[in-house]
Amino acid sequence: MDVQKYIASGILELYVAGILSDKENLEIANYAKEYPEIKKEIEAIEASILTLSKKASPGVSYTFQSLMDRINKGGKVISMNKRSSSAMTYIGWAASLLLAIGLFFMYQQNQELKSNIEVVEQQNTSLEQQIADTDSSLEKTQELLNTIRDKDINVIALGGQTVSPTSYAKAYWNKKEEKVYIDAKGLPEPPDGFVYQVWSLKLSPLTPTSMGLLEDFTTDENKVFALNNPNESEAFGITLEPAGGSESPTLEQLYTLGVVSAS
Amino acid sequence: MQLDLLVEQFRKKDPNAFKTLHEMYADNICGVINTIVKDDGVAQEICQDVFIKIWNNAESYNSSKGRFFTWILNIARNAAIDEIRSKTYKNQKKNLSADYFVGILESREEEHMAVDTKGLRKLVKNLKEKCVQIIELLYFRGYTQKDAAEELNIPIGTVKTRNRSCISQLRENMESI
Incomplete structure (x- = not known):
């Protein structure tokens, strides 16, 4: 070579x-x-x-002893650093997972609260409706009471007749306003297909004039019915008539009758 | 022979052998790193890390694969190149790849430098630019002949001969200082 x-x-x-x-x-x-x-x-x-x-060297900035010190604990330090950095990674992931769970939980809570609010709002509306109904009912009752207490009111008691001796009724007649309020609480419920009809009566000769029907008797709560009465009535009678009413009263079915006292 | 024995002891994790080798080469290794990072402080920091790595990998050195210095040179330049490839460093110093080790002479004010600029200047005074380039690429960057040929735009066969003449020039300069 x-x-x-x-x-x-x-x-x-x-x-x-x-x-x-x-x-x-x-x-x-x-x-x-x-x-x-x-x-x-x-x-x-x-x-x-x-x-x-x-x-080209800047010189050595450390002592050999410090290098050996780093080597002797270096392995551990490095691995601890690694471990802590991976711990940081785990903590990071755990934190983000917790955050995600937390957000989901809060979303759920929010939805639940929203639906609760809706329910409460509905309840609120229905309560307001009840209050309004009660108010208007109270108003009606007071109006009725005022009507009955009016000084121009003439109260006529209608007594039970042969067909139904236990029946009774009252007529509150305001001559000025030509109105009669019939309190029919003392009448039995009419059978299906029949209706009570109120008559204004002249006594001599006996002349009945229909004042109207007590419609929707069953569903009416206070059983007070307002009717117009322009007649010079001497008595009031209530008969049971076929649905729709009759031209003239069926006297066999006269439930109550009362005479207007001369005032 | 003494070096071979030292290295053999070092391979057996003998701290005293390591201490001697460190004394022999620490300056050089810090210098190699500095030619790449061109920052005294950073070079010293990496230098320490490199020697820890050298110790931890002591058993893996095999004399049949090359000189001991060549082995630690390789570890040092890899560490330094890793450093300049890291993001933070890229942002700090741009155009680094175009800047050869003689940049150490130009880039900073001499009075603040730990580097023996006078000595370095004498050493490279009459080296042609193409010599500075080829020494940088082969020794401090670890370029293969093929990569160096491409980088310098010369035939691959020229790399070996040009490098030889450049190193010869360097050796002549050494004798004069």
């Missing part, structure tokens, strides 16, 4: 740079053992790079 030629090829410089293949490296390592010139050349090349790198 021509050592000088081998040296001149420049391969030893590349060997020092560490950029040759494993095979080439091994070959040169063997040559270096075999040929002192090659080894010397390698060391000279290395020395030039050592000098160059040393001239």
Whole structure:
């Protein structure tokens, strides 16, 4: 082997740079053992790079002892750092998971509260409706009471007759306003297909005039019915008539009768 | 022979051998790193990390694969290149790849530098730019012959011979200082 030629090829410089293949490296390592010139050349090349790198060096800023201290606890420190960084990762994930759960929980709560509000609002509306109904009912009752207490009112008691001796009724007659309020609470419920009809009566000769029907008797709560009465009535009678009423009273079905007292 | 013995002891995790090797090469390794990061403080920091890595990987060194210095040179430049590839460093210093190690001479004011700029200047005074480039790429960047040929736009066969003549020039300069 021509050592000088081998040296001149420049391969030893590349060997020092560490950029040759494993095979080439091994070959040169063997040559270096075999040929002192090659080894010397390698060391000279290395020395030039050592000098160059040393001239570019900012110097060593630590002591060898501090380096060894770092090495001795270094493994642990590094692994602890790693562990804490992975712990941080876990904590991060856990925190975001908690946040997600929290957000979902709050969303649910919000939905529930919204539906609660809706229910309460509905209840509120219905209560307001009840109050309004009660108010209007009270108003009606007071109106009725006022009507009955009016000084122009003439109260006529209608007594039970042969058909229904226990029946009774009252007529509150306001002559001025030509109105009669019939309180029919003392009458039994009319059978299906029948209706009570109120008559104004002249006594001599007996002349009945229909004042109207007590419609929707069953459903009417206070059983007070307002009727117009422009007649010079001397008595009031209530008969049970087929639905729709009759032209003239069916006297066999006269439930109550009362005479207007001369005032 | 003494070096071989030292390295053998070091491979067996002998702290005293490591201490001697550290004394021998710490300056050089810090210098190699500095040619790449071009920042005294950063270079010193990485230098320490590199020696920890060298110790931790002691068993993996194999003399049949190359010189001990070549092995630690490789560890150092990899660490330094990792550093300059990290995002933070990229933002701090741009156009780094175009800047060769002689940039250490130009980039900073001499009186504030720990680097022996006078010595470095003497060492590279008559080196041609193409020599600075090829030494940088092969020794401090770890470029393969092929990569260096492409980077410098020269035939691959020229890399070996040009490098040889550049290193020879460097060796001559060494003798004069």
